[in-house]
Amino acid sequence: MSTTNLWREHRVLLGRWLARLRREPLAVLALLAQPMVWLVLFGHLFTKMSVPGGSYLRFMTAGAVVMTTFNACLTGGVELLFDRESGFLVRLLAAPASRVSLVTSRFVYLTALTGVQGVVILVAAWLMGVHYASGIGGVAAGLAVGALFGAGITALSVALAFSLRSHSQFFPLVGFASLPLTFASTALVPLALMPGWMRAVARLNPMTYAVDALRELIMTGWQVAPLVGTVGALLVFDVCCVATATAALRHGMR
Amino acid sequence: MTSSADAAVEVIGLRKDFGATRALDAATFNVARGEIFGLLGPNGAGKTTTMRILLTLLKPTAGTARVAGHDVTGEPVAVRERVGWVPQEHTVDPLLTVMENMTFMGGMYHLRPIAARRQAAQLLDLAGLAGHGNKMAKVLSGGTRRKLELAMSLMHVPAVLFLDEPTVGLDITARRDLWAYVRQVSGQGTTVVLTTHYLEEADALCDRVAIIDRGRIQATGAPGELKIAYRASSLDEVFLAATGQELAA
Numbered sequence: 407m408s409t410t411n412l413w414r415e416h417r418v419l420l421g422r423w424l425a426r427l428r429r430e431p432l433a434v435l436a437l438l439a440q441p442m443v444w445l446v447l448f449g450h451l452f453t454k455m456s457v458p459g460g461s462y463l464r465f466m467t468a469g470a471v472v473m474t475t476f477n478a479c480l481t482g483g484v485e486l487l488f489d490r491e492s493g494f495l496v497r498l499l500a501a502p503a504s505r506v507s508l509v510t511s512r513f514v515y516l517t518a519l520t521g522v523q524g525v526v527i528l529v530a531a532w533l534m535g536v537h538y539a540s541g542i543g544g545v546a547a548g549l550a551v552g553a554l555f556g557a558g559i560t561a562l563s564v565a566l567a568f569s570l571r572s573h574s575q576f577f578p579l580v581g582f583a584s585l586p587l588t589f590a591s592t593a594l595v596p597l598a599l600m601p602g603w604m605r606a607v608a609r610l611n612p613m614t615y616a617v618d619a620l621r622e623l624i625m626t627g628w629q630v631a632p633l634v635g636t637v638g639a640l641l642v643f644d645v646c647c648v649a650t651a652t653a654a655l656r657h658g659m660r
Numbered sequence: 661m662t663s664s665a666d667a668a669v670e671v672i673g674l675r676k677d678f679g680a681t682r683a684l685d686a687a688t689f690n691v692a693r694g695e696i697f698g699l700l701g702p703n704g705a706g707k708t709t710t711m712r713i714l715l716t717l718l719k720p721t722a723g724t725a726r727v728a729g730h731d732v733t734g735e736p737v738a739v740r741e742r743v744g745w746v747p748q749e750h751t752v753d754p755l756l757t758v759m760e761n762m763t764f765m766g767g768m769y770h771l772r773p774i775a776a777r778r779q780a781a782q783l784l785d786l787a788g789l790a791g792h793g794n795k796m797a798k799v800l801s802g803g804t805r806r807k808l809e810l811a812m813s814l815m816h817v818p819a820v821l822f823l824d825e826p827t828v829g830l831d832i833t834a835r836r837d838l839w840a841y842v843r844q845v846s847g848q849g850t851t852v853v854l855t856t857h858y859l860e861e862a863d864a865l866c867d868r869v870a871i872i873d874r875g876r877i878q879a880t881g882a883p884g885e886l887k888i889a890y891r892a893s894s895l896d897e898v899f900l901a902a903t904g905q906e907l908a909a
Contacts, residue, residue, distance in 0.1 A: 411770045418767025426755045429796075493749025500715045501768040502740040 415503045419511035423485065427519075437519070441474040441527045448594060449534075457596050459625045467531040468621035469593035472552050474527065475520040476588065476613060479556040480580050482516045483563030487573050490658070509564055509655065516560050517553050524549045539627040548620035551633070554640040555616035561647035568651075568658030592617045612643045667726075668693045668820050668851035669714060674723035676709050683709045685875045687723070691820075691868075696842065696852040698866035700859070700899070702907055706875040707855035708748075711822055714853070715745055728819040741769070744813035744821045744850075748828060751809055754798035758789060761797055762812055769816035776815065783811040787841060803834025807841055814845065821845065823854040827861060839865050859895045859907060869895075871902050878902040 427433060448470070449463045457465040486508065489495040498508065528545055532538070538545050563580070570576050588594070590604055591613035597605050608614050619636040622629050669691035676684040684706040691697040699707040712718040714727050716736035725732045728742035752761050759780055766776030784790050787807045792800070800808060806826065813821060826842070827835040842865060846852050856862055862869045863883050870880045879886060879902040883895055890901040899907045 414767050414770050414772070417773070418764045421760075421767075422753065422756065422764055425760060426753070429755045492751075493747055494751050494753065496717065497745065497747055497749075497751040498768060500717060500740060500743070500745045501765075502737050502770065503768045 411502075412504060412507060415507040416511050416514065419507060420515055423511065423515040426485070437478070437523060438526060440477075441470055441523050442530060444470040444473060445527060445530060445534075452594070455595070455599070461536070463531065463534060464536045464625060465596070465621065466594065467527065467536050468548070468617050468624055470527050470531075471524045471549070471620060472555065472613060472617045473588055473593050474523050475552045475556040475616075476559055477584060478520050478523065479516050479559035480563055480584060481577075482512055482560045483565070483567035484573055484576055486512065486564060487567035487570065487576055490567070491572055505655070509651070512564065513557060513560055516556060520556050521549060521553065524552060536624070538624050540623040544623040544628060545620075547633075548623040551619045551636060551640065552616050554637065554644060555612055558612065558640070558644040558647035561644070561651040565647070565651040565654035568654040587611065587613060592621070612640060615639050615643075666693050667691060668695070668728060669697070669853060670726040671710075671714075672724050674710065674713060674725055675721045676706075676713060676718065677721045683875050684713075684720075687872075687875075687877050689870050689877060689880050691851060691853055693819075693851055694846070694849055695867045696846050696854070696865055698862040698869040699853070699855045699872055700857070700862045700866075700869045700895075700907075701855075701872035702857055702905075705872045707872055708824060709875075710872070711745075711824055711853070711855055714739075715743060715822060716740055741816070742819045744816070744818035746806075746809045746813050746821075746823050746826060748824045750805070752797040752800075752805055752812070754796070756797055757793065758784065758795050758797055758800070758808055759793040761808065762815060765812040766815040771815060779815055779817075780811075783814055786844065787811045801834070803830050803837060806830065806834070806838055810838075810841060810845070814850070818850065820851045820853060823852065825855055825857070827856075827858065835861075857907060859899065863895050871899060873903040873905070 445466065449466050452466070453462050455462055459465055486495065495508070499505065566576060566579065570579070590607040591611045592608060593613060597608060600608060615636045619633055622632065667690040671687055671689050674684055674687040675682070687710060699710060701707050709718065713720050714725055714732060716732050716739050719733060727739045730738040730742065732739050753764070756764065762780035762784065763773070763776045766779060767773070771779065781793070784793060787810070789804065789807060789811065792804070797805065797808065810823070823842070827838055830838065839861070842852060854865070866883065868880065868882050869886070871878045879898070881889065886898045887893065887895065890898045892898045892901060896907065
């Protein structure tokens with residue numbers, strides 16, 4: 407397996423994912439508008455909530471970024487399920503290309519896509535008056551932590567895409583999981599305001615780790631020790647998700 | 661009969677079980693280089709199973725198969741580099757243009773981008789699709805899309821091209837058009853192995869056929885030879901004599 411071959415596979419696979427996105431203008435619009443809706447809607451809905459730091463919009467910005475990453479990555483595997491359903495995937499499996507490239511190209515694509523979405527939200531929040539305590543470097547680090555979280559979610563989505571028979575099972579399942587996981591995290595509400603049982607769930611939720619890391623960088627500044635701990639926890643999460651996805655791929659790539 | 665030295669495909673005692681079901685049993689045949697070879701039989705006879713084993717997508721339960729000089733179980737990547745495949749399912753991406761579909765497939769076979777574009781332009785020209793490069797694949801007619809799929813599978817200049825029921829769903833004009841294209845591809849030295857349940861397709865296109873029924877190969881030979889051997893006037897009668905049943909088209 408030469409790196410030249412891997413590069414050529416990724417080049418055309420990424421080209422394909424981007425071309426498919428570009429030709430669905432409504433999808434592009436939704437991808438860029440939805441995070442703004444989070445920010446504007448929730449930012450105004452919960453202004454009376456007492457959050458650390460005082461400004462709910464400022465508190466909420468990290469939540470909007472990570473929620474957006476979460477939603478894009480959670481549905482990110484479905485393109486592979488479409489390819490399985492149509493027979494396109496098995497045609498590609500008859501090519502000498504690496505099986506892994508099909509999946510890794512999705513990771514690269516979704517990391518880039520959610521990165522762009524994150525920047526759009528951060529710029530919009532800045533225009534709405536949010537200040538970033540750790541500056542551009544800190545915010546970039548926060549986005550990188552978000553990407554670590556997104557990688558694990560993408561792996562789970564890929565695992566689902568190779569475990570289910572059709573996308574008519576995929577979307578209800580993902581829709582069912584998405585809201586409870588979001589609300590049982592610190593994306594919208596601080597831990598202190600949650601009932602005890604929900605606080606326990608939120609402490610185990612990897613989304614909480616990604617949100618808290620970015621939120622610290624936005625509201626307080628650089629806190630190196632907790633940041634390293636968060637990165638470690640998310641790496642453990644990623645390893646578990648990739649292991650799940652690998653098992654599903656072995657089962658589903660036939 | 662061909663000698664194994666110049667065989668493009670060599671199948672010896674191939675068997676495939678799915679649980680308790682034996683899909684393929686003791687299949688043995690050779691395909692000579694440059695030949696158009698047909699696997700002829702009804703749906704469920706074992707044609708697609710045979711093809712998927714030769715494409716390295718299924719592991720045989722027993723027996724061996726070599727394609728373009730490489731063992732399908734021992735050297736799957738070497739086989740994949742040397743074969744092309746047009747499955748029954750649609751394998752163009754409707755949201756890409758004709759040219760993008762071609763260069764995409766080129767990349768999956770590790771062609772350099774420049775070489776892929778050049779190769780794609782040549783192949784589209786040969787297929788009579790020269791003016792279609794910038795069209796979205798979703799607007800193509802059934803026959804044109806099939807030709808595009810065939811051209812896509814030739815991007816890496818395979819030694820052996822596999823076609824799974826290539827003309828199912830096409831009207832007679834599009835079918836004849838595709839046959840002419842397959843002959844043209846064969847004329848340039850590509851070995852072609854196709855499955856079909858259309859007797860007229862086997863008769864019109866194939867140098868030799870293997871009649872396959874319920875997982876077993878019942879007869880192998882040139883359509884003309886088989887008609888003589890079975891004292892039959894058509895391939896329909898050969899099929900009836902060899903399998904004891906009619907092949908409804």
